[in-house]
Amino acid sequence: MITYFLLTIVIEAALGANTHGLTVDQVTALVMLDMDDDHDGHVSEGELMLELVFRWDQNFDLQVSQEEFVNFWADTYHDDHATTAAFFYNLDFNHDNHLTTDDISHHLRVLDPNGDRQVSDAEFKHFMHVMHPHGHFQSQTD
Numbered sequence: 001m002i003t004y005f006l007l008t009i010v011i012e013a014a015l016g017a018n019t020h021g022l023t024v025d026q027v028t029a030l031v032m033l034d035m036d037d038d039h040d041g042h043v044s045e046g047e048l049m050l051e052l053v054f055r056w057d058q059n060f061d062l063q064v065s066q067e068e069f070v071n072f073w074a075d076t077y078h079d080d081h082a083t084t085a086a087f088f089y090n091l092d093f094n095h096d097n098h099l100t101t102d103d104i105s106h107h108l109r110v111l112d113p114n115g116d117r118q119v120s121d122a123e124f125k126h127f128m129h130v131m132h133p134h135g136h137f138q139s140q141t142d
């Protein structure tokens, strides 16, 4: 039983699945659904800011600390804390340990190369593959 349990963890780790067996692409789809408030299939700049900076800001200082981010992300999307902390580090562009609109504005230049302030499914998926610590497990399927 324990051997089976350990084997499952090893296999899931090899596939890049998280503590609930979700792959980065599955997590990405969940995040996309949560962000797309008006359900038009695109994430606008405003929706992205709302989700990543303001919705998870528990002490209302207009920034998301590493602790706030890790608690929320790990609870919601079931990545383990170490993976989530590494993901946060990648998202925190200026490495001041807080996620702010400045960090997201920088990422938007990569996320939204044509500047229409909308991020498509494919653009967000590509972004997650670059940013998420487990993203490289799926990059060969692009």
Ligand SMILES: [Ca+2]
Pocket: 035, 036, 037, 038, 039, 040, 041, 042, 043, 044, 047
């Ligand atoms: Ca939308």
Ligand SMILES: [Ca+2]
Pocket: 057, 058, 059, 060, 061, 062, 063, 064, 065, 068
């Ligand atoms: Ca905060």
Ligand SMILES: [Ca+2]
Pocket: 092, 093, 094, 095, 096, 097, 098, 099, 100, 103
């Ligand atoms: Ca920052």
